[in-house]
Amino acid sequence: MVALAGCDSSPTPTNSLGLNSRYNDEQPALSGDGRWLAFVSNRNGSNQIAVYDLRQRRFVDLPGLNQSSAIAQNPSLSLTGRYITYIINDRGRPEISLYDRETQQSEILSQRYSSWVRNPKISPDGRYVVFETARRGQWDVEVLDRGPNIELDVPDGSPVQ
């Protein structure tokens, strides 16, 4: 089993049958539609973000999200699970990152934000991200607007605006 897992190049913990493992599975986040569950799992020997499809009962691949050199934590999901925000520790500094499952790309949203950040959560439509900031020397709430030109995460089959 260990040897098999070693051959698996996928960084997502898909080599497990059930949702939970005998390692820590924590920080659950649900997509707005209730179908997808994102969480942090230690089952592959490092802290990684996993996304589980509660309808089809299987893990999904997240190519490019988990990197062996960084710790990702505090995932949150938009309405259909298209956008995932999370904290990535980038050379000792936590940054808010956004992964788009459509493009399989991630981008840092907090690059130009100089204060310490924690616990980001994305709105169901994917436009806003709330997070904790240490800007005034204590934890406060800040709201980031990704702007009117992003592709909103809307339900399947809804008309294109």
Added chain:
Amino acid sequence: MIGSKHWVLLLLTAVLSGCGGYPRLLNFSFDAGGRGLNSPASELSPQIASRYIAFVSDRNGSQDVYLFDAENRKLIDVPGLNSLDAIASNPAISQDGRYIVYSNSRQGNSEIELYDRETQIARTLTGRIQAEVRHPTISAEGSAIAFEVATDGQWDIMVVDRSGNALDIPGMPKE
């Protein structure tokens, strides 16, 4: 020509970007009297769904759940949610603004509770679970609730419906 939408955006624009691009921060005014999103006390674990931002704050001397209406820029009352003898943590609200889940710690015992803004009643979802529970969240459409359970010496994740019944998913912890 400046339309009303542009005017609103101008008001909201803040310090994140000097060059007028996105992403940018929304500017919710700070209120020393504790009636705004931020206060002189600490604000923790914010979550956003449509116009609602749920978070906890100790601005009134105990750690309670607060609900902020980002559209009307004011707090919304949640009567019957907070109690004097409990520490509330990690709130999350459904996008229709009706259901708020959070964890409540009372006399060393933590439970996941579901508050219904329509009935103004909070119910415990985890009364049958002996293990420690924490970090709840609710899906935006309000049907699924997930949280952590301390089972067999590590944290596992449990997903339940609004009545607290576990979804039929392989690997779910037993109650």
